[in-house]
Every structure is written in structure tokens, then in C-alpha cells.
Amino acid sequence: MAHQPSGFSRLRWKRSHLDCFLSSVLFLLLADYVDNAANRYYGVFTVYGTGDTILQTFHAHLGPLDGNRRWHVECLDGEAMVGIGDLVDDFQKMAQVWCKFMFPNKPPTNGLYPYYPNCFVRNYTTQYHCYMAKDHDVSINTFITGIYDDDFQFWTFRLGQDNSQPYKCCKTPLGYYIDYFSCYYMPTKDIYGEYYDHTSMFLVFCATDHVMTGLGKKINAWGRDYHVDWIQCCRVGVGIPPRIYRPPQHTYTYDSYANHSYPNKPSGQYAAQYQGRNLGAQMMPRGFLGSERKDHHHNQLSAVS
Ligand SMILES: *[C@@H]1O[C@H](CO)[C@@H](O)[C@H](O)[C@H]1NC(C)=O
Numbered sequence: 608m609a610h611q612p613s614g615f616s617r618l619r620w621k622r623s624h625l626d627c628f629l630s631s632v633l634f635l636l637l638a639d640y641v642d643n644a645a646n647r648y649y650g651v652f653t654v655y656g657t658g659d660t661i662l663q664t665f666h667a668h669l670g671p672l673d674g675n676r677r678w679h680v681e682c683l684d685g686e687a688m689v690g691i692g693d694l695v696d697d698f699q700k701m702a703q704v705w706c707k708f709m710f711p712n713k714p715p716t717n718g719l720y721p722y723y724p725n726c727f728v729r730n731y732t733t734q735y736h737c738y739m740a741k742d743h744d745v746s747i748n749t750f751i752t753g754i755y756d757d758d759f760q761f762w763t764f765r766l767g768q769d770n771s772q773p774y775k776c777c778k779t780p781l782g783y784y785i786d787y788f789s790c791y792y793m794p795t796k797d798i799y800g801e802y803y804d805h806t807s808m809f810l811v812f813c814a815t816d817h818v819m820t821g822l823g824k825k826i827n828a829w830g831r832d833y834h835v836d837w838i839q840c841c842r843v844g845v846g847i848p849p850r851i852y853r854p855p856q857h858t859y860t861y862d863s864y865a866n867h868s869y870p871n872k873p874s875g876q877y878a879a880q881y882q883g884r885n886l887g888a889q890m891m892p893r894g895f896l897g898s899e900r901k902d903h904h905h906n907q908l909s910a911v912s
């Protein structure tokens with residue numbers, strides 16, 4: 608009987624030791640988690656001296672969903688979105704965004720928001736371009752500055768859950784315009800359906816002087832889930848826009864970057880998913896002569912659903 612208490616206390620001593628050890632481990636894990644989370648949060652924007660800003664979208668979700676309010680995944684003053692990255696996730700995720708300083712003649716806001724006064728919201732599940740023929744005055748000469756997602760991983764692939772995919776389009780500052788003649792598409796995958804994945808490099812981005820003016824998300828014919836399918840890039844022009852716009856006629860179809868012998872050509876049922884008409888003459892009002900007269904930079908459009 609006498610040895611029992613000491614046995615118990617030995618056990619208690621061991622247990623408290625163990626508790627101490629476990630709580631230390633827990634503390635370290637938690638500290639690491641919190642530290643990591645904080646680092647991730649505050650390390651979201653990496654600004655380079657070259658006029659480039661890379662955003663990590665992880666932990667940079669939410670913010671007010673409004674055309675004229677700041678989103679967490681949004682380019683800085685004078686910048687436009689020029690590229691997207693997914694790490695190795697087949698563009699089922701938006702892991703990174705590349706913003707570039709494009710408008711040196713724009714007076715800086717000195718950090719005050721809004722950086723661009725005329726912005727509106729689109730939804731890249733179904734609305735692939737900033738430009739909308741039916742809201743011509745508002746949407747002509749607009750480019751992408753921000754994306755939004757309600758989960759911190761920025762998953763885009765789940766049907767239903769990821770249907771809401773808002774992005775923000777803004778008017779070019781005075782003195783700049785979008786040269787619609789120059790627009791082209793950059794697909795997120797090669798002709799064999801292999802996605803342009805990379806852990807340390809952007810592979811889906813616009814050429815020099817071009818900015819993102821469209822973003823398409825499609826249901827993949829084989830996986831039957833969403834992937835970001837392409838970005839549209841258009842050149843930023845400076846000065847007076849050309850008097851006569853000749854919007855490009857090219858159409859983005861599967862065939863435009865895969866020929867008919869493409870081994871995994873989608874079946875008729877899915878082929879339609881891969882069609883997205885560019886800002887071509889069909890979308891422009893008849894006899895449209897450029898935007899310099901009608902575009903007063905005053906119009907605003909509230910969030911478009
Ligand atoms: C289409 O792809 C096949 C197979 O790779 C190739 O032999 C053919 O030349 C291509 N045709 C065109 C028009 O590019």
C-alpha cells in the first residue's frame with residue numbers, strides 16, 4: 608500500500624512531463640501555423656523594382672465585392688493584370704497573379720483607394736471579357752485589375768461551389784486606350800491538353816505592352832470540372848486612339864490552337880465549351896469608329912451579376 612502513492616506520483620510526474628512535451632509540440636505547431644499564416648498574409652504582395660508585382664492568392668481572399676472597393680487580390684495603383692499562375696494545379700486554382708505597372712502618365716493616388724475610378728465586376732464563369740457590347744461606353748477600354756474568391760485556396764474547379772468567380776475590370780486612365788486590333792488569347796494548356804503548370808515561373812501571361820482584358824473558365828471535356836482555360840491579352844495604346852478601329856476577327860475555338868488531328872478533340876457535346884468569340888466586328892456596333900468621342904470616363908457600372 609505504501610508504494611502505491613509514490614507509484615502514482617511517479618506516473619503523474621511522467622504524465623505532466625508528457626503533457627509539457629505535448630503542449631510544447633502543440634505550441635510550436637500552432638506558432639508555426641500562426642506565423643506561417645501571418646507571413647502568408649502579409650507576404651501576399653511581392654513588389655519588384657521592375658514595375659512587376661506578384662500576388663499570392665492564398666489567404667488573400669474576400670474584401671468587399673464591389674467594383675469600386677479594394678479586393679485583396681488586386682493590382683496596385685497604375686498596374687494591370689498581365690498573367691496568372693496555378694503552381695501545379697492544372698488551372699483548377701488561381702495561385703498567383705502577375706500585375707505590371709502600365710500607366711506611368713496616370714497621376715498616383717498616393718495609396719488612396721480607388722486607384723482607378725471607373726470599375727465594374729464581371730464573373731468569369733460565364734462572362735469572359737471586360738468588354739460588353741451592350742454596355743459599350745462603360746466597358747470599352749477596360750482591363751482586369753482584380754479577382755475574388757470565397758475560399759482561401761482560390762479553388763475554381765468545383766461545379767456549384769466555385770460558380771461565382773468575380774473579377775474586376777477598370778477603365779484605362781486618361782491618355783490610354785486598349786488597342787482591340789491587337790487582342791489575342793493565351794490558352795492555359797498546350798495542344799495536347801497539358802496545362803502550363805510551373806511552381807516558380809509564370810507561363811500564362813501577356814506579351815510586353817499587353818494587359819489582360821478577358822478571362823475564361825471552362826468545363827474540361829475529360830475531367831468534367833472547371834479549369835481556367837485562357838486569358839485574353841490586348842495592347843495598351845498611349846495617346847489618341849486610332850480613328851478607325853478594326854477589331855480583330857479571330858475567334859477562339861479549340862481548332863485555333865489544335866488541328867483536327869488533335870488526339871483528344873472534344874466531342875460535339877463539349878466542343879461548344881471551347882468557343883469564345885473575341886471582341887470582333889460582330890460585337891461592335893455597326894460603323895463604330897473608335898472610342899475617343901463617346902468615352903468620357905464618367906460612366907460607371909455597378910456590380911454585374
Ligand atoms: C495536324 O496535326 C497532324 C498530327 O500532328 C499533322 O500531321 C498535320 O500536319 C497537322 N496539320 C496542320 C494543318 O497543322
Ligand SMILES: *[C@@H]1O[C@H](CO)[C@@H](O)[C@H](O)[C@H]1NC(C)=O
Nearest residue numbers: 730732733770771772911912
Ligand atoms: C457567376 O456565374 C455563375 C454561372 O452562371 C452563377 O452561378 C454565379 O451565381 C455567378 N456569380 C456571381 C457573383 O455573379
